[in-house]
Amino acid sequence: MINKDKALSHLLDLLAVPGPTGQESQVVEAITKKLIAAGCKKAWIKTDDAHKRLGEGFEIGNLIVKLPGTIKGATRIMFSAHMDTVPLCKGAVPMVKGGRIVAKGNTGLGGDDRSGCAAIVTLAETLLKNKIPHPPITLLFPIAEENGLHGSRMVRFKDLGNPAMGFNLDGQEPNEIVIGAMSAVRWQAEIKGISTHAGLEPHKGISAGLIASKAMATIAEKGYFGKIIKGNRVGTSNLGSMRGGETNNQVMDIAVMTGECRSHSPAFLEQIVKVYKTSFEQAAKSVTNDKSKCGKVKFSTISDYRAFRLKKSEPCVKIASKAVEAVDKKPNPLVMDAGLDANNFNEKGLPTVTLGCGSHKFHQLEEYVDIKEFHTACDVLLNIANLSRASA
Template identity: 45%
Template sequence: MTRSTKKPAAKAASRRSANPSRVKSSKSSAKSSASVELLLELLALSGPSGGEGPVADFIIKRLRGAGLPAEAVLRDSPPKDSPVAGAAGNLIVKLPGTRRGRRRMLSAHMDTVPICQGARPVKRGRKIVAADRATGLGGDDRAGCAVILATALELLSGGHEYPPLTFLWTVQEEVGLHGARTAKLGLLGRPRMGFNWDGRGASQLTIGATGGYRMGITVNGIASHAGGHPEDGVSAIAVASLAIADLVHNGWHGLIEKGGRRGTSNVGIIAGGAATNVVTDRVALRAEARSHDADFRVRIVREMERAFEQASRQVKTAAGKTGSVEFDGRLDYEAFRLDRDEPAVQLAAAAVVGEGLAVDYNVANGGLDANWLTMRGVPTVTLGCGQNSIHTAAEWLDLDEFERAVAIAGRVATME
């Protein structure tokens, strides 16, 4: 009797000690499920550029519910120099850390593009898609928001050693990186390195990105009756058309490759005209130029201006009068590239390798919050979190990559 009662107990103890991975796997599965639920809740929230308030409120509620003190939650002012009237500013959370070390910052942006408004996320296998095929999903960048929120919640649960950390959820990324551009460095705690989740593969480290210039072009024509006296008018539409045709013909629109240099340009918005029987006297256009080479980007802008100025001299009234053009613009974000021996890059790479993945270094042809954060003194690496087909109605999110991203973020936050 004594032996028979002890042996099963010994076997049970042996089974427990021989299978710690079973307990670990169970905990890991629970964390994974919690992070996916967090993601689904974030995807369902409305939060266009300038209207990120509901997203910030949700994040604050979850953090406060996990024990975060109210004084650890900071909000900065809404960006002023922005194309949208926003009521929300960046959300900043600072944790003092449980050990000494350089402050690290984990970031993501809260806003989504217009096609994602009204999205209803549904889980299908190992993907999340939008229930309505007419909308996007908003994984760009609610997935990143979920990654760093899940990380913060895990740290708040206790039992982890980590250096001082800042969590930054930015606003208005999609309309010009305005949150990152205007974030108050003092409120951020002046972090020494940054990690931004906004992309596809979890093992991809984006260590550089192109620079972009955004411009407005106004073509001023001369109005006249299109049927009675068209010769007395200068069509602003005709001027704009000639200019765009010139850019295309001479290789300065779309993908631009000249003399070993590379860039892009695009006239993306054109508006003007009120009636078919009036020679249009005003057309407004919005355009952009991008290149990793700052000097070449300036050259692209100059060529765009040249084309419009030349076109304005070509269209004349019978009396020889011409229209005019006006330009305004500014640097949206400057190009950057981090060396692979940069501490932020090395730490991110170690976190990826720690998850058994091979590092995929990348340089992006689009702007990221990392452009401005790096330019302002916080060298920032951007990592992926499962996004696919962003800014389209075909958008979907890869849950395997998302869960890897959460695991990598945990390592980034806690590694020595």
């Protein structure tokens, strides 16, 4: 019952709307307009105050749409897909090329996660236009996923109508069912040295840049940078940004570095962070000037999101698997080495799986959406709505 031409049109329209993290207002407007045209009442649609609670740099909150159920006693379910795109997608112009949608020009596409948004819009349109019986359904379009899952972290379940299970759209092949994802910690190292004239008295200074370089070299030498494998323990780490220094003839007295560490194991994640902290502290002590003074470092961390692992017996996993089987695909339950809005939902007690919707090579210039896979994902969502109705 999916109108494939309309589904493709929704996707192309949403891909063309700018919406970098923190600036999702135009995406909210576009999705809202489509949902109202599909039959949603304005009273069902709202944005929350997540942007205000997050602070400066966010212009609008999460978009929440609550469709009343048409089946008495049915349990509410949730579909979600984040609205923001990475900076690489700025100015994206989508075009159809063969069986794919690609970006025209030198940008990313934004299929991550506009393909998920378009699939959910298509689901709502299909249910309402065809008057298909369905349980109460919440459609959630979070902000600020790409820079830390902020929108989903700030959402209130009471605003969602307290759904019993969730289906997040943010993946690749439509038969993928992500049942687990890893934890992540953001770190920051504030390094302080001593500024002196780099030509006249370099020996009196302490270079924050040298401290930073030694710390990162030590971390890499110990095998704790990039992909980390220590026996059966696995994780990742990355240096994301560096800033410091003002001029070439001044010994750099301040440097600030930020990055992240990830692992499915909370204990191993703690170990990775410890290696970073120790390496920066030791590097600071090792860089001294002519008076034996050494540098200083303030190392701090923030937990971004926590790992989760759903059992295959979980209702949302079973329903998603049956929905995939109904389109003649073999379900592929997997654990992902990344963070998803589903991390926050599961941590808060809402069992949520993440499904693929045809996006590939996200965060790259080569990003594309496979049109056939996108249409299959739309079918899978409709199957989930039908199966949820049957299990009510």
